[in-house]
Amino acid sequence: MTAARRQVPMPRRGAGAGRLVERALIYVAATLLALFILVPIYLIAVSAFTPRERAFDFPRSVIPSEVSTDTVLFFLNASGVVDAFWRSVIVAVITLVLALSIGAPAGYAIARYVFRGRSSYRLMVLSTRAFPIVILAIPLAVTYRVWGIDDTVIGVALMHTALALPFTVLITSSVFISVPRELEEAAQTLGCNPLQAFLRVSLPLALPGLAAAAIFTWVLSWNDVFAAVILTLRNPTLPAKILTALTQSPIYFQFAAGFVMLVPSLVVIFFIRRYLLGLWGRVVK
Amino acid sequence: MTARLGWAPYALLLPSLAFLVVFFATPMVQAFALAFEGPTGGFGLTHVERMLRDASFRSALLTTLALVVLVIPIQFALAMAMALVINARLKGEGLWLYVYALPLGISELAAGIVWVSIFTQSGWLNSILMGLGITDRQIVWQSAETPWLLIGAVVIAEAWRATSIIMIILVAGLQSIPREFLEAADVYGATTWQKIRRVVLPMLRPSLQVALILRTILAFQVFATVVAIAGTGLDVLAEEAQRWATDIDNDNVAAAYAGLILLLSMVGTVLFLVLLPTREEHQA
Numbered sequence: 243m244t245a246a247r248r249q250v251p252m253p254r255r256g257a258g259a260g261r262l263v264e265r266a267l268i269y270v271a272a273t274l275l276a277l278f279i280l281v282p283i284y285l286i287a288v289s290a291f292t293p294r295e296r297a298f299d300f301p302r303s304v305i306p307s308e309v310s311t312d313t314v315l316f317f318l319n320a321s322g323v324v325d326a327f328w329r330s331v332i333v334a335v336i337t338l339v340l341a342l343s344i345g346a347p348a349g350y351a352i353a354r355y356v357f358r359g360r361s362s363y364r365l366m367v368l369s370t371r372a373f374p375i376v377i378l379a380i381p382l383a384v385t386y387r388v389w390g391i392d393d394t395v396i397g398v399a400l401m402h403t404a405l406a407l408p409f410t411v412l413i414t415s416s417v418f419i420s421v422p423r424e425l426e427e428a429a430q431t432l433g434c435n436p437l438q439a440f441l442r443v444s445l446p447l448a449l450p451g452l453a454a455a456a457i458f459t460w461v462l463s464w465n466d467v468f469a470a471v472i473l474t475l476r477n478p479t480l481p482a483k484i485l486t487a488l489t490q491s492p493i494y495f496q497f498a499a500g501f502v503m504l505v506p507s508l509v510v511i512f513f514i515r516r517y518l519l520g521l522w523g524r525v526v527k
Numbered sequence: 528m529t530a531r532l533g534w535a536p537y538a539l540l541l542p543s544l545a546f547l548v549v550f551f552a553t554p555m556v557q558a559f560a561l562a563f564e565g566p567t568g569g570f571g572l573t574h575v576e577r578m579l580r581d582a583s584f585r586s587a588l589l590t591t592l593a594l595v596v597l598v599i600p601i602q603f604a605l606a607m608a609m610a611l612v613i614n615a616r617l618k619g620e621g622l623w624l625y626v627y628a629l630p631l632g633i634s635e636l637a638a639g640i641v642w643v644s645i646f647t648q649s650g651w652l653n654s655i656l657m658g659l660g661i662t663d664r665q666i667v668w669q670s671a672e673t674p675w676l677l678i679g680a681v682v683i684a685e686a687w688r689a690t691s692i693i694m695i696i697l698v699a700g701l702q703s704i705p706r707e708f709l710e711a712a713d714v715y716g717a718t719t720w721q722k723i724r725r726v727v728l729p730m731l732r733p734s735l736q737v738a739l740i741l742r743t744i745l746a747f748q749v750f751a752t753v754v755a756i757a758g759t760g761l762d763v764l765a766e767e768a769q770r771w772a773t774d775i776d777n778d779n780v781a782a783a784y785a786g787l788i789l790l791l792s793m794v795g796t797v798l799f800l801v802l803l804p805t806r807e808e809h810q811a
Contacts, residue, residue, distance in 0.1 A: 371741065
């Protein structure tokens with residue numbers, strides 16, 4: 243990505259009126275597309291911060307006349323919501339730790355070693371993405387009942403790890419490829435064993451990329467609703483809780499729920515914005 | 528040293544392989560075992576037949592197909608526009624990319640609710656239409672009576688939520704097109720449209736193929752957006768799978784639905800591989 247950025251910009255050949263008009267049109271298109279993304283986010287925020295008794299006022303005013311945390315607090319105080327929120331956080335953290343501790347070594351192996359079966363392993367990991375995740379949850383629910391981990395945080399986290407693992411392997415391998423192996427070899431000639439060379443040289447350099455991969459895994463888990471609804475009953479994660487409450491909850495509850503689920507996603511994308519192209523662009527290849 | 532560490536890569540791969548066997552391959556096989564389980568064990572089609580006779584089967588299948596067919600072209604048109612804008616290197620390049628990538632982290636359910644706030648009867652769309660004097664009453668957008676409006680609302684919500692991933696793949700693809708190609712086209716006096724049509728699109732084929740396959744597989748699983756916006760007004764396959772698994776508590780029929788989603792995704796994947804061969808496949 244950085245290499246692409248350093249490329250010479252397009253020559254501004256014939257920067258006449260035609261080019262200027264074209265440039266202006268691109269800015270208009272860019273703005274319209276940005277508004278399509280941003281306006282709904284603004285509107286749900288206004289909806290969530292409108293007090294409950296004004297939730298059904300009509301017509302709604304795009305500029306809020308009254309901002310209050312009443313609706314959001316009502317949602318957070320609703321029975322089971324805080325528990326579900328923490329369950330979601332715990333599931334996502336377990337998923338992150340599992341996916342990274344299982345996936346990163348594999349990513350490292352693909353990035354650093356040439357060995358028989360390397361390309362078939364890569365192909366296998368890639369091909370897991372051709373299978374819809376929907377199909378995993380139902381048989382796993384049956385298995386979990388046998389194992390006695392149905393309706394538990396760990397059960398959901400294991401399923402989310404299966405969902406995230408292929409991504410983690412591919413993303414971490416692209417992260418380790420970007421850390422020059424010569425540095426590790428230099429450390430070894432200076433007396434480090436391979437493990438020390440990895441821990442002291444490669445790992446610190448790979449850390450930002452690994453953090454981005456971890457955050458991405460966290461979002462995958464935080465956002466899943468289908469598997470969570472299938473695998474939990476009395477101990478739902480936040481999205482599962484909200485989904486099953488949708489039909490019997492007032493609309494302002496939904497607005498606050500939507501907003502509360504949305505905020506972490508926006509923050510997360512902000513933190514991994516530099517890595518977006520690297521994460522996805524390279525995963526594709 | 529390589530000889531001494533010959534086992535190292537395998538040791539590093541082993542945990543991930545074991546995990547994928549237990550939590551990916553096994554359930555995948557089990558899903559089919561569940562779907563094709565006979566009444567007294569063994570093989571049988573009773574569950575598949577029960578799915579086919581299910582009252583909402585037809586509408587679930589048709590709605591899912593309609594959503595896929597409508598959403599994918601819209602998402603690609605939007606993603607292409609976004610990717611070209613990013614590639615035009617406007618001022619604040621990173622900011623545009625960040626804004627267009629924002630929905631990447633937004634869940635299906637949250638996105639559905641965002642658009643509920645817009646389409647609901649006392650919601651934003653009606654408020655804005657009334658403010659502009661286009662209508663003087665509250666139009667009912669979300670009603671089981673008008674399934675096409677519901678489908679339209681879901682399509683817009685899905686276009687809003689899931690275009691980013693395609694955009695990112697296309698931007699990465701665009702950046703790998705050598706600048707010299709576009710400069711050469713410039714020298715020969717190509718217009719912007721000609722450059723897109725003759726240089727960018729052909730070179731973007733592999734990225735387009737990957738994005739199409741990925742998005743189609745995901746589109747067949749559409750679930751929470753539909754539940755949030757349409758409630759019981761629309762049936763889709765994933766919703767039926769969930770209903771049979773949790774409400775009716777019949778894992779066999781649920782697995783049959785899941786298997787159908789897998790089958791459709793695979794048909795979609797093969798279709799795009801055949802219809803949109805990349806350069807190398809062309810020559811082969």
